[in-house]
Amino acid sequence: MRSLFRKSNYLSTLWYQLLVEFGFLKLSKAELDVLSTYFPYYHRLSLKFQREFRERLVLFMNNKSFYGRGGYSEVSVEMKVLISATAIKVLFGFPKTITLSHFDKILVYPDRYYSSHSLQYHNGEVNPKYGIIVIAWKEFIKGLNNPTDGWNVGIHEFAHALKIENKIKYNGEYGFLMxxxxxxxxxxxxxxxxxxxxxxxxxxxxxxxxxxxxxxxxxxxxxxxxxxxxxxxxxxxxxxxxxxxxxxxxxxxxxxxxxxxxxxxxxx
Known part of the structure; x- marks a missing residue:
């Protein structure tokens, strides 16, 4: 059953890729405004790679379900774009098919939270059993606002997810770390x-x-x-x-x- 679920995620990714390739799926103006205003990595890319970044970003966002936790009733456009853009930053060198498809749920807390999984307070975590990545928004923004201090919750958690995804054999993403x-x-x-x-x-x-x-x-x-x-x-x-x-x-x-x-x- 789990392998069938992973395969369906992979097929869903391919479907969204086709929509992006043919121009049916694009960033909205609000999403593009957030990316352009708050994500310096994107601006340093050539125009060709900026386009690819946008395509990969919209693909990633459409393949993930975002859930607010700890007082958030919903996840804002700004949160979705900046969290997803951080993932694309880490993944950008890989083929477009690498989307961390096993991790299809992203939970966003306002601040540090208590994890029932580890029984500790966290800024973020990755739960491979349930395909979940968790981000504490306040800590995420701290890292984003200081891009030279070597501390970034988003990069940290997506690096964990990348390493785990590399070992998962049944979802079309496997063995991409040489x-x-x-x-x-x-x-x-x-x-x-x-x-x-x-x-x-x-x-x-x-x-x-x-x-x-x-x-x-x-x-x-x-x-x-x-x-x-x-x-x-x-x-x-x-x-x-x-x-x-x-x-x-x-x-x-x-x-x-x-x-x-x-x-x-x-x-x-």
Whole structure:
């Protein structure tokens, strides 16, 4: 039954992709205004990639169900657009078919919330059993408003979801993180975990919990502390360029963020 449900999600994604490709499904003016006003990553892309970003954004939003929790009766357009745009930012280097289809529900709380799953307070979490991603809006906005502090709840949770989705075999999205680069990344991360525990790393302390948290924190740094990260650990940075199939450093040079990363990959 679960595999049939996942397959139906995959077919739904393909249907929405066709609607987007033929121009029947587009961002509304209100949605485009939010994206254009509050999401700098989008502005740094070339016009070609801005169009792709918009198409992927509307596809993502139509494939997810958003639910307000903790006092929110509904999820606003602004919330849907900015949360979804953060997901597309993480996914942008991958083929359009990678939409985290297993995670079809996004719950939005006003602030930190108590999780009945972990029995702790959270800024966000990922629940693979029920296909849920949870975001605390106040904390999400804090991260979005400071794009250079290496702390972003949205990026963090979508990095977790990405890693889990890579292991799910029955929904059309599987094995997209290249094994060779993942193995190299894990080797480097294991050494870096020791440095974090000794207080000698640029990665924040949450990363020391395990390899899963380290990955999420390093993806935050990849997008938010790009220059410092590459200078501090060029090998690990290169691993993430290949794993995520994009290089945010290119955003600072005016070069297309995906094009050069993919060309480099083809040359290896």
């Amino acid at each position: 094994p060779m680069w993942w193995s190299k990344y894990v080797h480097l991360a294991t050494d870096e975990l020791k440095k974090i525990k000794e207080g000698n790393s640029i990665f924040r302390s949450q990363a020391r919990e395990n390899i899963h948290e380290f990955f999420a924190v390093s993806v935050e740094a990849f997008f938010e502390n790009t220059i410092a990260f590459k200078a501090y650990h060029p090998e690990m940075y290169e691993c993430l360029v290949f794993l995520l199939r994009q290089d945010p450093m290119l955003l600072y040079t005016g070069v297309n963020v995906k094009k050069d990363a993919n060309e480099k990959e083809e040359g290896t």
